[in-house]
Amino acid sequence: QAQLLESGGGLVQTGGSLRLSCLVSKNVFRTYSMNWYRQAPGKERELVASILSGGRINYADSVKDRFTISKDNAKLTVYLQMNSLKPDDTAVYYCNAGQIHGFWGQGTQVTVSS
Secondary structure, eight states, X not given: OOOEEEEOOEEEETTOOEEEEEEEOHHHHHHXXXXXXXXXXXXXXXXXXXXXXTSOEEEOTTTTTXXXXXXXXXXXXXXXXXXXXXXXXXXXXXXXXXXXTSEEOOOEEEEEEO
């Protein structure tokens, strides 16, 4: 059974940093592209960052040069390092494997105060 368990969310001031972690079950981690999505109140869920199967990394324009996605194969963990946070980054962040029709974590709240 697929399991994705996020941690690391919280409250931070504008300009601060947070690192999200997602512990993934082995078969899922080794099979699927890994992604971070976010959903702000009243908005659609959006793709923030991806590590594709071949290792290519993509970012949403809104987070380029501020966020970094990475993964540790030994720890079966995907990370999202978020720097220079802005109030617009406030959202529930979801770890995902395999994109929209794949597997999802429970989400972790990130709140950036102005």
